[in-house]
Ligand SMILES: O=C(O)CCC(=O)C(=O)O
């Protein structure tokens with residue numbers, strides 16, 4: 001895969017604010033039961049189906065990633081953002097084809113977010129481009145990247161099964177797919193009225209797995225359009241659906257509109273691991289989910305198409321998923 005624009009998100013027009021969002025506990029998926037072959041796995045697949053259909057998010061427990069691997073990744077993220085401006089500046093570039101990009105401009109949807117984005121799979125191909133400062137960044141983030149990808153692949157198999165497609169539906173395409181890490185940093189909220197770190201958007205891929213240092217993620221209830229403040233117990237992983245899973249599922253599962261709020265007590269870091277197909281691999285609505293009542297609702301598209309969409313004029317008026325939706329009148 002060639003290096004390309006490091007972006008993973010598509011802009012969504014801001015919804016009407018609805019005051020302080022209520023803390024909400026997301027559905028919980030016991031990952032260890034997905035490893036079983038008896039009825040336990042099927043029961044969890046049903047939970048996955050309900051969570052994906054109703055809210056588009058769930059949290060994963062018993063995923064097998066140790067507390068220390070997660071803490072070390074968050075500390076590497078933290079240390080990177082605290083490293084001298086000069087070492088971060090190395091990754092700032094208007095060249096959007098760089099394999100690693102750092103941005104602290106707070107432009108567009110990055111209301112007060114600084115971020116480092118880099119590819120993570122295959123690790124040996126990308127790790128040499130990752131920051132050298134702090135010196136432990138590569139080892140700590142690399143270990144997390146490998147472990148989170150193992151979890152992501154199992155979850156994708158479970159999600160494909162929950163759609164009735166069978167866990168092997170995508171064959172080797174998932175193994176060959178992309179993994180992009182968005183390592184985010186948000187300041188403590190000190191200015192009254194400045195409460196957003198990252199504006200509402202959805203992620204482009206199949207799924208995003210989020211590990212934050214503290215609460216701050218908010219997701220929009222797909223039915224009521226009300227914002228919910230995501231509660232994430234320590235050691236759990238938050239998973240949400242992205243644009244390409246909405247397209248693959250022909251709209252059975254919907255992409256999740258989310259944003260990040262600032263904290264009044266502390267600054268925050270988060271690591272979003274985004275998983276999708278390879279750069280030029282097209283995602284299509286599964287034929288098995290198409291019939292007379294459910295015609296194809298999405299145009300086929302690849303990660304490359306998403307990257308081409310971002311700088312286009314269309315981006316101003318439409319989110320990426322909207323650009324894929326086939327208008328019934330067309
Ligand atoms: O930091 C968060 O809670 C959300 C991050 C996010 O949405 C992203 O990186 O795409």
Ligand SMILES: [Fe+2]
Nearest residue numbers: 009202203258
């Ligand atoms: Fe996101």
